[in-house]
Amino acid sequence: MNLYAIGAMYRSEMSRFFRTIMQSFISPVISTSLYFVVFGTAIGSRIDQVDGVSYGAFIVPGLIMLAVMGQATSNASFGVFFPKFTGTIYELLSAPVNFLEIVIGFVGAAATKALFIGAVILMTSFFFVDITIAHPLAMLAFLLLTCLSFALLGFIIGIWAKNFEQVQLVPMLVITPLVFLGGSFYSISMLPPVWQVTSRFNPVVYLVSGFRWSFFDQADVPVGLSLMAIAGFTGGCMVVIWWIFKTGWRIRS
Amino acid sequence: MPMVDIQNVRKQYAGGFEALKGVNLQIEEGEILALLGPNGAGKTTLISAICGITMPTSGTITVGGFDVVKNFRQARDLIGLVPQEINLEPFTKVIDAVRFTRGLFGKPKDDALIESILKRLSLWDKRDNRTMELSGGMKRRVLIAKALSHEPRVLFLDEPTAGVDVELRRDMWDVVEGLRQDGVTIILTTHYIEEAEAMADRIGVIRQGEILLVEKKDSLIARMGEKELIMELADPLAALPGALSDFDLVLSEDGTCLTYRYDTSAERTGIATLIATLSAQGIAIADMSSRQKSLEDIFVGLVDEHGEDAA
Ligand SMILES: Nc1ncnc2c1ncn2[C@@H]1O[C@H](COP(=O)(O)OP(=O)(O)OP(=O)(O)O)[C@@H](O)[C@H]1O
Ligand SMILES: [Mg+2]
Numbered sequence: 001m002n003l004y005a006i007g008a009m010y011r012s013e014m015s016r017f018f019r020t021i022m023q024s025f026i027s028p029v030i031s032t033s034l035y036f037v038v039f040g041t042a043i044g045s046r047i048d049q050v051d052g053v054s055y056g057a058f059i060v061p062g063l064i065m066l067a068v069m070g071q072a073t074s075n076a077s078f079g080v081f082f083p084k085f086t087g088t089i090y091e092l093l094s095a096p097v098n099f100l101e102i103v104i105g106f107v108g109a110a111a112t113k114a115l116f117i118g119a120v121i122l123m124t125s126f127f128f129v130d131i132t133i134a135h136p137l138a139m140l141a142f143l144l145l146t147c148l149s150f151a152l153l154g155f156i157i158g159i160w161a162k163n164f165e166q167v168q169l170v171p172m173l174v175i176t177p178l179v180f181l182g183g184s185f186y187s188i189s190m191l192p193p194v195w196q197v198t199s200r201f202n203p204v205v206y207l208v209s210g211f212r213w214s215f216f217d218q219a220d221v222p223v224g225l226s227l228m229a230i231a232g233f234t235g236g237c238m239v240v241i242w243w244i245f246k247t248g249w250r251i252r253s
Numbered sequence: 254m255p256m257v258d259i260q261n262v263r264k265q266y267a268g269g270f271e272a273l274k275g276v277n278l279q280i281e282e283g284e285i286l287a288l289l290g291p292n293g294a295g296k297t298t299l300i301s302a303i304c305g306i307t308m309p310t311s312g313t314i315t316v317g318g319f320d321v322v323k324n325f326r327q328a329r330d331l332i333g334l335v336p337q338e339i340n341l342e343p344f345t346k347v348i349d350a351v352r353f354t355r356g357l358f359g360k361p362k363d364d365a366l367i368e369s370i371l372k373r374l375s376l377w378d379k380r381d382n383r384t385m386e387l388s389g390g391m392k393r394r395v396l397i398a399k400a401l402s403h404e405p406r407v408l409f410l411d412e413p414t415a416g417v418d419v420e421l422r423r424d425m426w427d428v429v430e431g432l433r434q435d436g437v438t439i440i441l442t443t444h445y446i447e448e449a450e451a452m453a454d455r456i457g458v459i460r461q462g463e464i465l466l467v468e469k470k471d472s473l474i475a476r477m478g479e480k481e482l483i484m485e486l487a488d489p490l491a492a493l494p495g496a497l498s499d500f501d502l503v504l505s506e507d508g509t510c511l512t513y514r515y516d517t518s519a520e521r522t523g524i525a526t527l528i529a530t531l532s533a534q535g536i537a538i539a540d541m542s543s544r545q546k547s548l549e550d551i552f553v554g555l556v557d558e559h560g561e562d563a564a
Binding site for chain 2: 098248
């Protein structure tokens with residue numbers, strides 16, 4: 001393992017984050033507060049409780065997931081696309097590093113940033129609602145795995161993308177709808193039967209459900225299934241990345 | 254064992270274009286090789302194949318005895334690369350960019366070394382500037398500093414002095430001289446023949462993906478020792494008189510000009526005898542000049558000659 005290389009890549013990715021630390025901090029605080037005002041107050045006044053949890057508290061795990069998935073994906077995809085765009089990728093290609101080290105450096109940094117945002121949103125939530133976390137360790141594990149797997153997805157997007165539009169396209173067109181339809185702001189059991197079945201094909205449902213279970217001890221799908229879904233997703237992304245480096249697809253002419 | 258050993262390397266790009274057509278080249282440790290060739294000859298492609306930026310279609314390359322594909326870690330540990338294009342992350346500070354490269358190549362932090370490299374390249378004052386705030390020539394220095402930061406044993410300089418002022422060119426040559434004394438093997442590409450003359454031990458010429466010639470600079474210079482004496486005649490000659498047939502003489506088509514080839518390093522140039530013979534034959538000379546063949550003539554001659562073959 002070339003640990004110095006991993007450290008160098010990780011630090012250089014994180015330095016971009018620290019350059020814009022205020023933005024990184026303020027924007028999730030503001031958007032979370034807005035969600036609480038709009039969803040928690042406006043809708044919460046009509047829904048009161050979901051599965052015995054106040055609506056305001058119920059949406060917290062979904063809010064965190066929404067932000068973390070988006071942040072992990074866009075941080076990683078941008079982080080990888082940028083060196084392709086500026087041409088500095090030549091350095092990564094000619095350095096004595098293998099694909100695993102590059103992935104650890106870039107994905108690790110993107111996941112760290114997303115984790116930070118997730119934590120900020122959780123803190124902000126405490127100002128609006130009362131929440132107790134039933135399984136704190138499981139909560140952390142789900143959060144970490146989500147950061148990791150979506151950062152891996154972002155890494156793939158960054159390599160696939162040929163321009164900045166494409167970097168932004170996938171998160172906007174695929175991830176945001178999946179998350180909104182993935183039970184972030186409602187329980188799947190509240191949907192008509194047809195949509196309950198359709199939702200089973202949305203991978204985000206499993207993540208949100210598992211994450212919510214770690215807060216309230218209640219889930220839309222069994223927790224074991226949630227874990228398997230996220231492990232499968234992470235594994236799938238790793239295989240794709242391994243293949244990318246093996247063939248040099250879109251990075252090595 | 255050569256430091257860099259290139260065997261039968263071919264490179265066909267995705268579009269089907271063959272940029273390298275079976276290149277063989279051996280470079281000894283501590284040697285400085287200048288690679289000359291017109292635009293599109295395949296110089297950058299060859300360097301990219303050695304450094305891992307592009308995959309050769311076939312053939313093998315070893316650096317320090319390590320295969321650049323199978324043992325890429327050991328091979329790349331030895332290699333520093335200054336690319337032709339100026340590629341820098343715009344928002345990074347100069348010193349951070351240089352430290353980054355050192356880390357990427359698996360070397361522990363060494364601020365004293367980084368400082369000495371930056372000072373040698375006159376970048377120390379700019380160390381806290383973002384790279385986008387630098388001029389083009391300074392950016393190129395940063396690329397050189399990055400490549401030197403991990404103490405490579407083999408250094409590739411892809412047109413290091415393109416678009417660079419005289420001062421930096423001198424600096425560059427000094428840096429290269431310093432590296433030569435440390436025993437670093439250097440491969441540089443350039444379009445400036447004087448640069449190849451000034452720095453290289455050997456000179457390679459590449460054209461359309463083929464190495465046309467690799468020769469010691471000294472023996473090339475010996476070839477350059479050839480001189481031409483051009484004599485304009487007062488009265489045109491119809492043909493060369495038989496008495497002059499012993500001399501290496503060429504008569505121009507209109508008969509007004511005689512060209513004599515001789516070797517300056519030879520013991521007798523034969524000029525005195527030639528002049529004596531000419532006056533004995535009653536041939537009057539109106540004017541006379543001599544011309545030395547340069548590396549450039551040899552280079553242009555080679556490239557043109559093969560260009561006709563290819564056409
Ligand atoms: N990625 C690529 N895809 C397809 N063709 C390429 C690619 N890169 C280079 N080529 C072609 O390969 C040939 C050799 O290019 P290369 O960059 O190696 O030339 P060079 O000798 O470095 O030229 P220059 O002096 O202009 O830098 C050129 O004809 C070029 O168009
Ligand atoms: Mg080139």
